[in-house]
Amino acid sequence: MQQEMTSSTLSVAGVTPTMIGGEIPLIDVSNFLADKSGAAELAAAQLRYAFEKVGFYYLAGHGISQSLIDRTYDEAARFHAQPMEEKLAVKVDEHTIGYMPIQDKAPPNALAQNKKPSQNEAYFLRRERTRDDPDVVSNRRFHALNKWPGNLPGFRENVLEYMRTLEALCQKLVKLYALALDLPETFFDSSFAKPHMILRMSRYPQIDAGDDTVASLVPHTDSGFMTLLPPNKVQGLSILLPDGRWMDAPYVEGAYVVNGGDILHRWSNERFLSTPHRVRNVSGTLRYAIPFFCDPDHDTMIECLPGCASADRPAKYPPIKFGDYALWFAAQRYNHMAKVAAPADADVTPGDRATARWKS
Numbered sequence: 115m116q117q118e119m120t121s122s123t124l125s126v127a128g129v130t131p132t133m134i135g136g137e138i139p140l141i142d143v144s145n146f147l148a149d150k151s152g153a154a155e156l157a158a159a160q161l162r163y164a165f166e167k168v169g170f171y172y173l174a175g176h177g178i179s180q181s182l183i184d185r186t187y188d189e190a191a192r193f194h195a196q197p198m199e200e201k202l203a204v205k206v207d208e209h210t211i212g213y214m215p216i217q218d219k220a221p222p223n224a225l226a227q228n229k230k231p232s233q234n235e236a237y238f239l240r241r242e243r244t245r246d247d248p249d250v251v252s253n254r255r256f257h258a259l260n261k262w263p264g265n266l267p268g269f270r271e272n273v274l275e276y277m278r279t280l281e282a283l284c285q286k287l288v289k290l291y292a293l294a295l296d297l298p299e300t301f302f303d304s305s306f307a308k309p310h311m312i313l314r315m316s317r318y319p320q321i322d323a324g325d326d327t328v329a330s331l332v333p334h335t336d337s338g339f340m341t342l343l344p345p346n347k348v349q350g351l352s353i354l355l356p357d358g359r360w361m362d363a364p365y366v367e368g369a370y371v372v373n374g375g376d377i378l379h380r381w382s383n384e385r386f387l388s389t390p391h392r393v394r395n396v397s398g399t400l401r402y403a404i405p406f407f408c409d410p411d412h413d414t415m416i417e418c419l420p421g422c423a424s425a426d427r428p429a430k431y432p433p434i435k436f437g438d439y440a441l442w443f444a445a446q447r448y449n450h451m452a453k454v455a456a457p458a459d460a461d462v463t464p465g466d467r468a469t470a471r472w473k474s
């Protein structure tokens with residue numbers, strides 16, 4: 115490992131995991147994935163700490179091969195290296211599938227107003243489907259066909275292999291999330307039997323290090339349940355720590371950076387954090403990112419989890435179907451969705467609450 119280790123530790127059942135940069139737990143799930151006795155409980159205790167205190171953790175022992183990760187980064191670079199007309203041939207649609215160029219204006223949500231747009235271009239994929247899939251036939255929102263580039267042999271196969279592999283890992287990790295929330299290990303299994311998943315392939319040009327008014331990706335929270343970022347040798351990601359400091363997320367060889375999003379925060383009645391983060395690429399080179407967002411299926415009713423409310427801590431949010439939430443969120447965050455009639459959310463989002471911390 116190349117980052118500086120500190121002596122800061124966390125005591126969980128007598129075990130002291132490494133704290134990256136003194137702040138972010140490193141959770142090794144290899145024993146859990148190998149079904150070793152007691153490993154699930156230990157990893158779940160570390161996860162609980164990570165989500166109650168930070169909202170981010172580094173994931174080691176995940177079993178995803180570095181060669182598959184490298185190949186997927188290479189495919190992101192190959193996609194973005196195409197001429198603009200090839201990329202625009204798969205332009206982003208009302209399902210947020212396809213290519214989104216660097217925007218010329220900030221996203222629709224109120225907090226972004228008067229801000230400069232994020233300096234990155236992105237290509238979005240969701241679950242691969244066939245033409246006769248009933249959701250495709252009915253044009254169900256966010257359940258459409260992927261838009262594959264026409265002239266990149268092998269691209270589709272490589273990217274789908276990555277998505278299938280990450281999906282299988284997430285289906286195991288949700289068991290730890292259930293245990294971390296004091297729920298039965300299988301609690302989330304049905305919502306993740308066919309999870310909603312998004313792979314975003316982003317390219318960040320360099321920005322001017324001296325200009326604080328421009329970001330590669332403006333401070334934000336993610337919308338969903340879990341985001342997995344594979345190790346990135348090109349720095350740029352920073353995380354807003356609970357004490358209000360921005361911390362640059364160090365590269366840790368082999369470890370994913372994982373965070374929770376607004377729906378985990380909402381579902382857990384704000385017990386688990388959805389932590390703001392941002393990207394500034396001042397590395398001197400192009401930066402790529404390939405976040406994988408793994409969410410419950412869109413029929414899941416997001417309603418305060420058992421055990422997350424009490425007499426002094428009543429449920430803060432009305433129940434909402436995840437699909438409705440996802441549509442509302444997309445209408446806030448993406449210009450191409452701004453005109454979509456999204457269901458009104460009954461309350462301010464967890465993300466808006468979290469963003470208030472950096473707004474003031």
Ligand SMILES: O=C(O)CCC(=O)C(=O)O
Pocket residue numbers: 314316331336343346350351391392393402403405
């Ligand atoms: O580029 C990164 O490291 C993070 C990307 C991110 O936060 C996002 O796409 O939501």
Ligand SMILES: [Fe+2]
Pocket residue numbers: 334335336341391
């Ligand atoms: Fe993010």
